[in-house]
Amino acid sequence: MHFLFDLVLSVLAAGVVLALFSSLVAYAVERYFVPPGDWLEVDGERIHYRSLGQGPAIVLVHGLAGQMMNFDYLPLQQLAQRWRVILLDRPGSGRSPRRDEGKAGIAAQAHLVAGFIRALDLPQPPLLVGHSLGGAIALGVALREPGCIAGLALIAPLTHFTPHVPAPFRAMAIRTPWLRRLFGRVLAVPLAIVTSYPTLAAVFGPEAVPRDFPLRGGGLLTLRPVAYVGASTDLNAVEADLPQQQARYGELRLPVRILYGDRDRVLDWRAQGEALRAQVPQAELQLVPGAGHMLPVTQVAATTAWLEAAARAMFAGIGQHPGQ
Numbered sequence: 001m002h003f004l005f006d007l008v009l010s011v012l013a014a015g016v017v018l019a020l021f022s023s024l025v026a027y028a029v030e031r032y033f034v035p036p037g038d039w040l041e042v043d044g045e046r047i048h049y050r051s052l053g054q055g056p057a058i059v060l061v062h063g064l065a066g067q068m069m070n071f072d073y074l075p076l077q078q079l080a081q082r083w084r085v086i087l088l089d090r091p092g093s094g095r096s097p098r099r100d101e102g103k104a105g106i107a108a109q110a111h112l113v114a115g116f117i118r119a120l121d122l123p124q125p126p127l128l129v130g131h132s133l134g135g136a137i138a139l140g141v142a143l144r145e146p147g148c149i150a151g152l153a154l155i156a157p158l159t160h161f162t163p164h165v166p167a168p169f170r171a172m173a174i175r176t177p178w179l180r181r182l183f184g185r186v187l188a189v190p191l192a193i194v195t196s197y198p199t200l201a202a203v204f205g206p207e208a209v210p211r212d213f214p215l216r217g218g219g220l221l222t223l224r225p226v227a228y229v230g231a232s233t234d235l236n237a238v239e240a241d242l243p244q245q246q247a248r249y250g251e252l253r254l255p256v257r258i259l260y261g262d263r264d265r266v267l268d269w270r271a272q273g274e275a276l277r278a279q280v281p282q283a284e285l286q287l288v289p290g291a292g293h294m295l296p297v298t299q300v301a302a303t304t305a306w307l308e309a310a311a312r313a314m315f316a317g318i319g320q321h322p323g324q
Contacts, residue, residue, distance in 0.1 A: 018186045018190055019186045021189070022224075022225055025189050025193075029223050033218065035048050037049050037050035042112055042115045042116045042119055043111070047116055048068075048094060049087060049088040054080075055084050056124060056127070057084040057122050058153075059113075059126045059127070060129045060134075061090065061129065061134035061137055061138055062090065062093065062094075062132075063130075063131045063134045064132055064231055065093075065169070067094025068087035068088060068094055070131065071296050072217060073210070073296060074307075075304060079304070079308070090109060090112075091104075092227075092231070093234075094218065098230055098233070101177065104237040105240050105241045107245070109140070110144055114149075117148050125150040128142070128149045131156060132157065132266070133238070135154040135157020135159065136242060136245070139245065139252075139276075143245060143248055146252075150255075152256045153306075153310040154276075156259070156294075157276070158267055160271060160272055160276075161243045165235070166266045167202050174236070180229055183228070189224070192222060200213070200219070202265060202266075203265075206265070206292055207298040210297060249276060255310075257306070257313075260273040261287070261292045261293060261295055262290070263291060263292055264293045267293065
C-alpha cells in the first residue's frame with residue numbers, strides 16, 4: 001500500500017511538472033508570435049485575420065492543426081498587387097481562441113467562415129481557398145451559403161470521410177472532451193516536441209520539411225495546449241458532418257478547382273480529389289507530380305500559378321480586374 005501511495009504521488013508530481021513545462025513553452029511561443037493582423041467578432045467567436053492589397057478578394061482557410069502562416073511561403077505581396085489576399089486563423093487555431101467547442105463541426109465552421117466573409121463587407125464575393133480540412137469547410141460554405149463566394153479553389157482538400165485517421169494526427173483522436181483537455185495540458189506539448197521530426201516528415205512527405213517552417217510557417221504554434229485541444233476537437237467533429245456533406249456535392253453550381261500532389265501521404269488524391277471531381281462536372285483537377293500534402297509550402301510556384309489562374313477565371317465575369 002505504501003508503494004502504491006508513493007507511485008500515485010510520483011505520477012501526480014510528474015503531471016504537475018509536465019503541465020508547468022507545457023505552460024512555459026506555450027507562454028514563450030505566444031510571446032514570440034505576436035498576432036500580426038486584425039480581429040473580427042463573428043457569431044460569438046473572435047477571428048484573427050490579415051488583409052493585404054486591394055481588388056477582388058481571395059480568402060484562404062488553413063487545414064487541421066495549421067494556421068494562416070502555413071500560407072506565408074506563397075508570394076503574398078506579389079499576389080496583393082492584383083488581389084486582396086485575406087488569411088484567417090480558424091477558431092482554436094493560430095491566434096484565434098475558440099469560445100464554443102460545439103462549433104467545431106464542418107457545418108458550424110462553414111457558417112462561421114461565411115459570416116466572416118459577410119462581416120468583411122467586400123464589394124463582390126471572394127474566391128474561397130481551402131487547404132486540407134479547410135477544403136471541407138470551404139465546400140460547406142459553397143453548399144450552405146453559395147451566394148457569399150465566387151467559387152472554390154481547393155488545395156489537397158478533405159472531401160470524403162474515412163474512419164482511418166492519418167498517422168500524424170492519431171494522437172489527436174481523443175473523443176472525450178475532458179480527457180482531451182487533460183492530455184493537452186499535460187502531455188501534448190512534450191509529446192509534440194519529442195515526435196516533431198517524424199510527425200512533420202509524415203505530413204510533408206515525400207518532400208522535405210523546410211528548415212524554417214517552425215518560425216516562418218508557424219509550426220511552433222502547435223506547441224501549446226490550446227492548439228492541441230483545438231485540433232483534436234476539429235478532428236473528432238469531422239464525422240458528424242462530412243458523410244452528409246459529401247452526398248450533396250452534386251448540388252454544387254459554383255466553379256471548383258482542385259490541386260493535389262500525386263504522392264500525398266495524408267489524403268489520397270483519388271479518394272478525395274478525383275472522387276469530388278466525379279461528383280461535380282464543372283470541377284477541374286490538377287495534379288503536381290511528386291508532390292505531397294503541404295503544397296503551399298513545398299510547391300510555391302505551382303500553387304501560385306494555379307491560384308492566379310483560378311482567380312482570373314472566376315473573376316472574369318465581374319469586369320476588368322487587376323493585372324488585365
